[in-house]
Amino acid sequence: MSFISLEFVLLLLLCFTLYHFVSDKGRKFVLLAASGVFIGYFNLVFLVMALFASFFTYGAAILVEQAHEKKRGSRMIYWSSISCLILCWIGFRYANQLTGESSFIFPLGMSFYTFQAIGYLTEVYWDEEKAERHPIDFLLYMLLFMKFLSGPIERSTDLLPQLRRLTPASYSMMTYGLKLIVVGLVKKLIIADHIGPYIDGVFNSMHAASGVQLFMACLLYPIELYADFSGYTDMAIGTGMLFGLKLSPNFAHPFAAQTTAEFWRRWHISLSSWVRDYLFLPLSSFTRRWGQWGMAASLLVTFIALGIWHGAGWTFAIYGFIQGLVIVWELRTEKIRNKVRKHIGKRLFSTLSVIRTYLIFAVSLVFFKAQSVSDAFYFLRNISFQTHASWKEINIGMSDHICIVAGSALLLILLYDFFMSKSDLLLRFEKQPAVFRWTVYYLIVLAVFVYGKFGTENFIYLQF
Amino acid sequence: METTELLEILNGIFRKVLKRDDITLTEGTTAHDVNGWDSLTNMILISEIENKFGIRFSFREIVKLKNVGDLCHTIKNKIK
Numbered sequence: 001m002s003f004i005s006l007e008f009v010l011l012l013l014l015c016f017t018l019y020h021f022v023s024d025k026g027r028k029f030v031l032l033a034a035s036g037v038f039i040g041y042f043n044l045v046f047l048v049m050a051l052f053a054s055f056f057t058y059g060a061a062i063l064v065e066q067a068h069e070k071k072r073g074s075r076m077i078y079w080s081s082i083s084c085l086i087l088c089w090i091g092f093r094y095a096n097q098l099t100g101e102s103s104f105i106f107p108l109g110m111s112f113y114t115f116q117a118i119g120y121l122t123e124v125y126w127d128e129e130k131a132e133r134h135p136i137d138f139l140l141y142m143l144l145f146m147k148f149l150s151g152p153i154e155r156s157t158d159l160l161p162q163l164r165r166l167t168p169a170s171y172s173m174m175t176y177g178l179k180l181i182v183v184g185l186v187k188k189l190i191i192a193d194h195i196g197p198y199i200d201g202v203f204n205s206m207h208a209a210s211g212v213q214l215f216m217a218c219l220l221y222p223i224e225l226y227a228d229f230s231g232y233t234d235m236a237i238g239t240g241m242l243f244g245l246k247l248s249p250n251f252a253h254p255f256a257a258q259t260t261a262e263f264w265r266r267w268h269i270s271l272s273s274w275v276r277d278y279l280f281l282p283l284s285s286f287t288r289r290w291g292q293w294g295m296a297a298s299l300l301v302t303f304i305a306l307g308i309w310h311g312a313g314w315t316f317a318i319y320g321f322i323q324g325l326v327i328v329w330e331l332r333t334e335k336i337r338n339k340v341r342k343h344i345g346k347r348l349f350s351t352l353s354v355i356r357t358y359l360i361f362a363v364s365l366v367f368f369k370a371q372s373v374s375d376a377f378y379f380l381r382n383i384s385f386q387t388h389a390s391w392k393e394i395n396i397g398m399s400d401h402i403c404i405v406a407g408s409a410l411l412l413i414l415l416y417d418f419f420m421s422k423s424d425l426l427l428r429f430e431k432q433p434a435v436f437r438w439t440v441y442y443l444i445v446l447a448v449f450v451y452g453k454f455g456t457e458n459f460i461y462l463q464f
Numbered sequence: 465m466e467t468t469e470l471l472e473i474l475n476g477i478f479r480k481v482l483k484r485d486d487i488t489l490t491e492g493t494t495a496h497d498v499n500g501w502d503s504l505t506n507m508i509l510i511s512e513i514e515n516k517f518g519i520r521f522s523f524r525e526i527v528k529l530k531n532v533g534d535l536c537h538t539i540k541n542k543i544k
């Protein structure tokens with residue numbers, strides 16, 4: 001069941017209505033039942049797997065805590081539980097490669113709830129979090145439908161306290177959530193779904209594409225990915241707000257980042273902060289005696305792991321490796337960059353840095369998107385300004401209508417992101433006169449229906 | 465060692481590692497309050513502090529450090 005489907009709208013309406021009419025205790029069961037229907041609707045096996053992982057983690061955390069209190073065996077229980085979760089995830093992730101068959105389906109949401117489970121177990125093991133004793137609360141933490149498929153990967157310290165005391169959403173929270181959902185729809189339906197098929201077309205037939213088409217597809221893919229994934233996240237966070245829940249932000253104006261290190265503090269924040277806290281921190285602690293080399297090794301391992309999280313294959317490993325390598329390079333060249341900044345001026349340096357960071361990310365995404373490493377290298381080798389016939393190829397097959405609609409929407413979204421990074425634009429908007437607000441609401445909804453591309457229900461990050 | 469004396473030494477380490485002369489730490493200072501003190505520089509700072517005082521933090525101690533006050537407290541316990 002996709003967020004953009006009639007089934008989901010019906011489930012959401014039913015769940016929302018029941019949630020706000022039942023007693024305090026009943027709310028948990030309404031959300032849990034809706035989550036079960038949402039997951040089971042895809043495939044009952046997905047629901048069984050998620051339930052199994054949830055009960056396993058629930059029990060393991062209690063055992064870790066009890067062993068910790070007795071000061072005996074917590075390490076062994078923790079490491080064996082983590083190993084089980086990781087092996088199970090790797091088994092499903094690589095099942096097709098390992099068996100040579102293509103009949104295995106990777107359970108939806110598994111990468112996200114497995115990482116959430118590992119994070120939770122680690123917090124309990126580190127004594128930073130108490131093991132949850134109420135199975136319903138914990139099941140909700142793992143299975144909550146709005147974040148089940150593609151995150152945000154929630155921290156137990158953030159979400160569990162909210163789930164323990166579910167309250168009806170306030171009017172302002174509901175309206176804020178609805179606005180976020182609309183922003184997500186604009187990103188997904190007017191930008192990502194319009195430009196996506198043309199970018200796919202270039203990647204799928206890269207050997208026939210001209211240099212300038214490869215160049216444009218490379219430049220546009222980060223925008224498609226951002227519009228698709230942050231659109232999904234906005235809808236997930238907005239839906240959470242309809243139930244009074246505050247989910248974690250996943251994007252913070254990422255294309256304004258001046259360095260790749262900063263970019264990863266703004267892009268897929270719930271995953272990057274997860275690998276920072278549960279992988280990079282232990283690794284860099286272990287390797288700190290080796291100074292800069294230890295730091296570099298930890299960074300590379302962390303980012304390769306982040307790449308591999310996305311899927312089996314060398315392309316994802318190289319995608320992660322590039323990120324790690326660039327951050328190491330940025331750390332090593334900080335002095336030189338500071339000198340350049342003083343020499344050319346802060347404003348020009350910032351602009352160039354933003355462009356450089358975007359281009360590096362765009363190039364690394366060629367590995368993320370390509371089917372094989374050789375395809376990715378072919379793609380990058382053949383990027384140029386050469387055309388087969390005319391400069392019209394620069395639009396990679398998109399009609400002028402699509403270019404104008406998606407381009408205008410992108411400009412608006414970038415402006416929206418910019419102002420949101422300064423102050424909460426949606427809250428400021430609420431203070432405007434009612435006539436103005438409702439005119440804008442109607443115009444945006446109308447634009448979504450008129451210019452939105454319906455019919456594509458999939459989100460890119462569903463495959464992960 | 466007094467906390468003020470310890471803070472002075474830590475100021476020096478932070479200024480050297482983060483290459484900023486305007487850093488003045490207090491017990492309540494957290495990573496959010498200091499420009500450049502992030503996950504990438506944190507372990508370099510920890511390593512420098514360990515070398516300076518000839519001590520070694522366990523991973524669990526590092527995880528538990530929430531602000532400079534915690535850091536001072538842990539250092540004091542180790543150099544007693």
